[in-house]
Amino acid sequence: MIRLENVTKVFDNGVVALSDLSVEVAKGEFVFIVGASGSGKSTFIRLVIKDEDPNEGDLWVAGKRLSRLKSWKVPSLRRELGCVFQDFKLLERKTAAENVAFALEVIGRPRHQITKTVPEVLRLVGLEDKYHAYPHELSGGEQQRVSIARAFVNRPRILLCDEPTGNLDPHTSVGIMKLLDRINRTGTTVVMATHDQHIVDSMRRRVVELEDGHLVRDQVRGVYGYGG
Numbered sequence: 001m002i003r004l005e006n007v008t009k010v011f012d013n014g015v016v017a018l019s020d021l022s023v024e025v026a027k028g029e030f031v032f033i034v035g036a037s038g039s040g041k042s043t044f045i046r047l048v049i050k051d052e053d054p055n056e057g058d059l060w061v062a063g064k065r066l067s068r069l070k071s072w073k074v075p076s077l078r079r080e081l082g083c084v085f086q087d088f089k090l091l092e093r094k095t096a097a098e099n100v101a102f103a104l105e106v107i108g109r110p111r112h113q114i115t116k117t118v119p120e121v122l123r124l125v126g127l128e129d130k131y132h133a134y135p136h137e138l139s140g141g142e143q144q145r146v147s148i149a150r151a152f153v154n155r156p157r158i159l160l161c162d163e164p165t166g167n168l169d170p171h172t173s174v175g176i177m178k179l180l181d182r183i184n185r186t187g188t189t190v191v192m193a194t195h196d197q198h199i200v201d202s203m204r205r206r207v208v209e210l211e212d213g214h215l216v217r218d219q220v221r222g223v224y225g226y227g228g
């Protein structure tokens with residue numbers, strides 16, 4: 001589903017964010033990307049969504065070879081991907097339901113389908129009583145649920161999450177992880193970059209650890225650190 005082959009990313013300032021990285025993620029897997037600040041976790045995700053291109057090596061995502069993907073085909077790649085970020089990135093002037101609907105409007109889905117799908121997905125994330133709430137009327141955990149609903153509403157094959165619990169307290173984070181786990185169990189591949197040792201240790205899923213852009217560990221049912 002995702003394959004990085006000898007990927008190196010050097011930014012214009014000379015920083016080597018990823019170095020000769022080869023990783024493969026199969027369909028339906030749940031993978032944590034861990035590592036210290038600056039180890040390359042976000043860069044990994046940005047390359048997968050083709051927000052950045054590697055200097056060397058190549059990526060295959062949802063059956064597409066990214067170096068061969070014409071720029072006009074990037075939107076079709078992104079339709080296969082859902083993204084969740086630490087800071088939610090919701091539209092402040094739209095309600096929860098409108099934020100989710102917007103993801104379908106921009107890809108031209110018909111109105112009747114939007115009207116049917118949006119309540120379904122908001123129910124899935126446990127926000128059936130918050131359809132008409134604006135982001136500022138929601139807690140951090142609820143805002144993250146809206147952002148997961150928006151990422152998932154188009155039933156992407158891959159969900160990419162960059163520190164999705166980074167702004168949330170431990171209790172709220174557990175709820176978000178249960179939701180991501182449920183989404184994973186529907187067959188969606190989930191890749192999550194995180195610092196959250198407690199979450200990684202409690203989920204016991206595959207752990208890929210980066211250090212200065214190098215792969216230093218790839219463990220099937222891992223914990224955050226060897227000592228953890």
Ligand SMILES: Nc1ncnc2c1ncn2[C@@H]1O[C@H](COP(=O)(O)OP(=O)(O)OP(=O)(O)O)[C@@H](O)[C@H]1O
Nearest residue numbers: 011012013015017036037038039040041042043044
């Ligand atoms: N657009 C950019 N231009 C220049 N350097 C960058 C850019 N983006 C990231 N970097 C550098 O690349 C390295 C890897 O950054 P990255 O954001 O991938 O790390 P990270 O593991 O996600 O860190 P954090 O956990 O702090 O978010 C860092 O040294 C960072 O400063």
